[in-house]
Amino acid sequence: MSSNNLNLTLKVWKQKNSQDKGQFETYQVKDISDEMSFLEMFDVLNEKLIAEGKEPVTFDHDCREGICGACSMYIDGKPHGPWLANTVCQLHMRAYKDGDTVTVEPWRANAFPVIKDLMVDRSAFDRIIQAGGYISVNTGNAQDANNIPIEKQLADDSFAAAACIGCGACVAACKNSSAMLFLSAKVSHLALLPQGAIERKTRVLNMIAQMDAEGFGACTNTGACEAVCPKEISLTNIARLNQEYLLAGLTAEK
Template sequence: MEHYTMNLNLKVWKQKNAASKGKFETFEVKDISSEMSFLEMFDVLNERLINEGKEPVAFDHDCREGICGMCSMYINGRPHGPWHGTTTCQLHMRAFKDGDTIVVEPWRANAFPVIKDLMVDRTAFDRIIQAGGYISVNTGNAVDGNAIPIEKEHADKSFAAAACIGCGACVAACKNSSAMLFVSAKVSHLALLPQGDPERKTRVLNMVTQMDKEGFGACTNTGACEAVCPKEISIANIARLNGEYTMAALSADNSHD
């Protein structure tokens, strides 16, 4: 694709901290290369703002290669921007034209409070993982990877679910701010493997309990999460979580004594 440069209008959410109100501010950026990533375009803007002695726009980023789940911009009404199966850092400026106005907002969900500008607090996801996203392993030498036979289909589905990077785009896109795609990916990836079997029931119950405690909404199967997921996690995982939850809840006893 031919290289070109563009001038853009950015309408960016600016918010001093979690307690302040926040509002949109408009910035003009000039001579942006079509080969830049979306975050590099923000780097250009921030360099300029810093040189002018102004406050740069705060945004989350880390690996910039689409695997860490840190970048989290809601671009023109879509988490991670217009490209399918792409994180914001992998979105390139060739997705836009000269003269475009781009609206950039933070993830909106009460469970993800804004820290500053485009950065939101996603530690709720960490607490959900802590509630059950683990397996019991003995310490010592690593076991032979092929010691336990695993059905190919299960291994593939588990791997596909494990691709979730926990970016929170599913929550951002969901009209209910539901975290079900994230939680179901984490539940599925362990439930489908024999290694995840010992905690299978407690995992799903504890993770759903924590998810509710964090203030995420309930899933209504609209499919918006799947449509925007940069890792293309299947919504079938949500149905699997529902089944896992129902079986675990129905077979659970009243108490542990």
């Protein structure tokens, strides 16, 4: 049954805009129900701040059901907080005890500049997709869908990679701010399917070049990304990416 007795101390990163240096602010929240989501606890905080004539905390969020990938808080040193395979919006307050202090920061990566407070600019991910994260097929008279039979296991593996929500937790968790898990999920999703295999060489080369141009770091296979991924995207995707990259590098014509 629910209880409404959590009193917490929040240390939250406040930064007016991308130029501002930023600093931690400390807030108290009282009478938080353990049935609330973490973001609803922030709603309570913001309502209180507005009532007091203060600036609320800005953060990205939208669907609040763990699928849009907008929410992005770094909570006590972990992207998306303490629960495994979870987004911030699905984190609920029963994860905390009365009297806890919780530290909340934005994703920190050069390629994700802070817009305000906990909100960052992740448009670099869109540009990586633009570099080749698609199958070049126009809308029109595609052949009947069942004319392309696909082995169930391949389809399942492709789906598991395509489940990536593009939140950027993998980048935030990585000491090098590498985007390899994100990129490998897209390369795997498409390369595993016969429809996507045709462009596999140019795709992987162009997407990696774009990732480098955006300022993401290199991968050293520590697996921090996989550990925090809300959709449990597997590290084997990075292995597949490396294989795709090598193959493309050896055999591509340019």
